[in-house]
Amino acid sequence: MGEVTTSLQRPVxxxxxxxxxxxxxxxxxxxxxxxxPNGVPRSAWARAHRRVSRWHRPYIAALLLLDFGAAxxxxxxxxxxxxQARAGFxxxxxxxxxxxxxxxxxxxxxxxANGAYDRRYLGLGxxxxxxxxxxxxxxxxxxxxxxxxxxxxLSRLTVGTALLGAMLLIxxxxxxxxxxxxxxxxxxxxxxxxxxLVGTLPEALEVYTAVSRSxxxxxxxxxxxxxxxxxxxxxIETPIPVYAGRDILSLVREVGGDTIAVxxxxxxxxxxxxxxxxxxxxxxxxxxxxxQLTDIAGPRVHIRPIEGLPLLHVEExxxxxxxxxxxxxxxxxAAGFGLLLLVPLFVTIAVAIRLSxxxxxxxxxxxxxxxxxxxxxxxxxxxxVDAEQRLAGLVDQNETDGMLFKIKDDPRVFAxxxxxxxxxxxxxxxxxxxxxxxxxxxxPRPLPADDGDFLGDVRRRLLVxxxxxxxxxxxxxxDLSWDEAVRLDLYYVDNWSLAYDLSILWRTIGVVLARKGAx
Numbered sequence: 001m002g003e004v005t006t007s008l009q010r011p012v013x014x015x016x017x018x019x020x021x022x023x024x025x026x027x028x029x030x031x032x033x034x035x036x037p038n039g040v041p042r043s044a045w046a047r048a049h050r051r052v053s054r055w056h057r058p059y060i061a062a063l064l065l066l067d068f069g070a071a072x073x074x075x076x077x078x079x080x081x082x083x084q085a086r087a088g089f090x091x092x093x094x095x096x097x098x099x100x101x102x103x104x105x106x107x108x109x110x111x112x113a114n115g116a117y118d119r120r121y122l123g124l125g126x127x128x129x130x131x132x133x134x135x136x137x138x139x140x141x142x143x144x145x146x147x148x149x150x151x152x153x154l155s156r157l158t159v160g161t162a163l164l165g166a167m168l169l170i171x172x173x174x175x176x177x178x179x180x181x182x183x184x185x186x187x188x189x190x191x192x193x194x195x196x197l198v199g200t201l202p203e204a205l206e207v208y209t210a211v212s213r214s215x216x217x218x219x220x221x222x223x224x225x226x227x228x229x230x231x232x233x234x235x236i237e238t239p240i241p242v243y244a245g246r247d248i249l250s251l252v253r254e255v256g257g258d259t260i261a262v263x264x265x266x267x268x269x270x271x272x273x274x275x276x277x278x279x280x281x282x283x284x285x286x287x288x289x290x291x292q293l294t295d296i297a298g299p300r301v302h303i304r305p306i307e308g309l310p311l312l313h314v315e316e317x318x319x320x321x322x323x324x325x326x327x328x329x330x331x332x333x334a335a336g337f338g339l340l341l342l343v344p345l346f347v348t349i350a351v352a353i354r355l356s357x358x359x360x361x362x363x364x365x366x367x368x369x370x371x372x373x374x375x376x377x378x379x380x381x382x383x384x385v386d387a388e389q390r391l392a393g394l395v396d397q398n399e400t401d402g403m404l405f406k407i408k409d410d411p412r413v414f415a416x417x418x419x420x421x422x423x424x425x426x427x428x429x430x431x432x433x434x435x436x437x438x439x440x441x442x443x444p445r446p447l448p449a450d451d452g453d454f455l456g457d458v459r460r461r462l463l464v465x466x467x468x469x470x471x472x473x474x475x476x477x478x479d480l481s482w483d484e485a486v487r488l489d490l491y492y493v494d495n496w497s498l499a500y501d502l503s504i505l506w507r508t509i510g511v512v513l514a515r516k517g518a519x
């Protein structure tokens with residue numbers, strides 16, 4: 001955290017009245033700010049133009065071009081295949097107009113109708129891709145209905161190729177656009193929202209830590225407005241300026257913000273949040289509510305209003321049922337096919353290990369698995385055969401905390417073993433554990449069974465099968481602290497889904513290629 005700020009506000013004046021002091025050590029009185037109108041512009045289009053944060057406008061324009069181009073490319077591929085299959089067949093100008101203009105425009109309309117251009121779903125999470133997929137189903141249904149109603153003679157394979165190809169190309173284009181957006185946010189800090197956090201200091205700092213942990217989310221905290229007064233932050237170092245007793249909308253404009261995030265208990269004050277929302281109407285400033293629910297994903301949270309009271313329902317984690325059955329079936333099938341395809345690679349690695357250090361090819365170690373059951377994990381051996389005997393002399397060089405022992409330049413690892421660890425190839429034999437049902441493709445990493453009992457929060461990791469890869473691995477691996485690794489594992493346990501597993505598997509490819517945090 002940075003230096004303690006001098007922009008804290010000391011509440012003075014009559015009881016219940018906000019302070020007009022600008023700095024802690026300055027007693028210059030500021031003129032009161034004019035009250036803000038509480039009316040929404042009549043035109044929704046005018047309201048959109050008034051929005052302070054504008055990063056989404058060029059991004060949406062780029063998405064429109066990419067989506068249109070993807071639909072045109074899919075039609076071209078389908079028609080080229082159709083004409084090749086029927087040599088000499090001449091398509092009409094109307095056919096080309098529908099394929100290259102009307103159908104792509106139809107894609108844009110259906111995507112818009114399904115909220116695929118809604119800025120709330122762009123750049124983060126899986127909602128954007130779900131909406132594109134939903135739009136693809138709607139386009140396919142619409143084309144089928146029109147074809148049937150007009151009795152048009154079209155090749156089903158050609159139409160299917162055009163529609164499925166368009167959906168896949170649009171999804172791929174969206175992924176590339178998101179990758180570029182995340183890169184810009186991480187490296188340049190642009191295309192993001194400037195956030196003023198409102199709440200008590202501990203709550204605001206918790207939200208600050210959470211959003212700062214993921215710069216790709218596009219939320220940059222620029223100031224904290226305390227709801228419990230100046231004294232609550234006295235003598236505490238803060239990473240961003242802290243204010244108290246100020247008009248929030250005036251403060252947002254002063255610090256160049258465009259978003260207000262109401263943190264924790266500040267969101268539960270009767271009537272205060274509603275009045276703040278009224279004050280922001282027509283101002284173009286976004287309002288975010290960060291309740292005291294940490295590490296709970298969106299699908300488990302539902303808002304159910306009763307008589308004007310919005311009740312936040314938190315569903316139980318999905319730890320059984322059809323989704324878990326599908327996950328287990330997918331694990332077994334993928335592990336079986338993977339082992340068959342990787343036999344040549346396994347033989348090559350085995351030869352490299354035996355040439356590096358005589359001894360067993362595989363390393364078997366007891367690990368704690370699902371519901372505390374112990375099993376022996378399969379790994380390619382990467383250390384000399386006397387590694388366990390040499391461990392006692394290296395304990396004081398441990399570079400991690402918690403229940404793990406890690407050294408970046410571990411002298412017990414031979415040359416081929418370093419390559420296997422850096423490329424994560426030493427983990428591939430765990431497909432055997434997956435095939436036997438002891439592990440999963442995605443889940444918390446299995447921890448050694450001789451590191452003591454799993455107490456407290458750590459024990460919750462045992463509610464699901466351990467995995468070859470997981471949220472811990474794609475978020476930094478050995479570079480993370482033990483507390484951070486446990487937090488990520490618990491987040492996965494509470495919020496896992498098949499779509500989330502596929503996302504982690506996809507991210508694993510990039511992490512392995514980059515060799516991030518592997519040693």
